[in-house]
Amino acid sequence: MSRLQEILEENDLNPKLAGNEIRCKCIHRENHSSEGGKGDGSSSLFINPAKGVYNCFSCGEAGTLTRFLDHLGVEPYEAFEIVTDLKEEEDVAKVIQEKEPLLHDCRRLSKEYLSRGYRRTTLRKFLIAEASTGVTAIPYFENNKVVAIKTRWINAKGDREFHVEGILERKKFLYNLDKVSNAKKIALVEGESDVWRLDQYGIPAVATLGTSVTLDQALLLLDFEEVVLFFDNDIAGESAAKKLYKALDSHINISFAIYSSNDPGDCSEEEALECYNNPSDYFEYSLTLEDTDLTDAQDFANKFNEVKDIPFF
Ligand SMILES: [Zn+2]
Numbered sequence: 001m002s003r004l005q006e007i008l009e010e011n012d013l014n015p016k017l018a019g020n021e022i023r024c025k026c027i028h029r030e031n032h033s034s035e036g037g038k039g040d041g042s043s044s045l046f047i048n049p050a051k052g053v054y055n056c057f058s059c060g061e062a063g064t065l066t067r068f069l070d071h072l073g074v075e076p077y078e079a080f081e082i083v084t085d086l087k088e089e090e091d092v093a094k095v096i097q098e099k100e101p102l103l104h105d106c107r108r109l110s111k112e113y114l115s116r117g118y119r120r121t122t123l124r125k126f127l128i129a130e131a132s133t134g135v136t137a138i139p140y141f142e143n144n145k146v147v148a149i150k151t152r153w154i155n156a157k158g159d160r161e162f163h164v165e166g167i168l169e170r171k172k173f174l175y176n177l178d179k180v181s182n183a184k185k186i187a188l189v190e191g192e193s194d195v196w197r198l199d200q201y202g203i204p205a206v207a208t209l210g211t212s213v214t215l216d217q218a219l220l221l222l223d224f225e226e227v228v229l230f231f232d233n234d235i236a237g238e239s240a241a242k243k244l245y246k247a248l249d250s251h252i253n254i255s256f257a258i259y260s261s262n263d264p265g266d267c268s269e270e271e272a273l274e275c276y277n278n279p280s281d282y283f284e285y286s287l288t289l290e291d292t293d294l295t296d297a298q299d300f301a302n303k304f305n306e307v308k309d310i311p312f313f
Helices: 003-010 064-071 076-085 089-103 111-115 119-123 192-200 215-221 235-248 269-276 280-288 297-305
Strands: 016-018 020-025 045-048 053-056 063-065 129-133 135-142 146-154 161-167 185-188 205-207 226-229 254-255
Touching: 003 020, 003 076, 045 146, 064 076, 064 135, 064 161, 076 161, 089 129, 089 135, 089 146, 089 161, 119 135, 119 192, 135 205, 161 185, 185 192, 192 205, 192 269, 205 215, 215 235, 226 235, 235 254, 235 297
Parallel strands: 185 205, 185 226, 226 254
Antiparallel strands: 016 020, 020 045, 045 053, 053 063, 129 135, 135 146, 146 161
């Protein structure tokens, strides 16, 4: 059973396979009250996993699969992983081929990120494009080839929404790794735009894409001599930082950026450079934490040490 089907089961949506689609209960329950005349919605919603879209034929609600998963409370990067896992390789190659030229069109840099102070040269380097009005396209590379493209926009309800074309194993991926793999020291951040911001300051960075850091991602970091953890200043960011510290500290040099903004994307150049050039050790970092319990981090480190020496894990 796919992760998507599991989620549908967990939410009691009663999924059933219908050809290439999955049919289930509508998630927009408010549209299916007894007076509305739109049926009870008990099996009126169709999901097309390969296209990454859904549609309720009874109430007419339709949208991207990522929006659907968001509605069920799935964390954005887990949704990202689920959606890309469902793609067929052949379809993907065609879509990427069609869309890639727009990424290279330097007249179409993302207006959103230009307005947020990202330089044209930075957006051009990472090929961050305006796919259509108000829609930003973010490509993901593996061995210098585009393997997936995320598009993001604000929907009619004012919420952020995104869609992914392509195949990307997020669990085994660090954003921007292929561009900085020769560096000895790097900053580790959560999101793509954090990478662009630090790059603008001359700091090489890779992103985990979310705070659910995986063992594979930790293994990839072993190739560096020093990693400065630059996660967001929130509980999830702290928890991820503690895990990587416990797993990697005995193998490579792990240090911490203590900075004042919420995430590195909002950090000033002066502060970011100071944090990167003179990072703090765990003792200093722990003084800034509300919760210094390392139990989860120790579990992660134990698993990491089990898999570390297995070839090709
Ligand atoms: Zn419906």
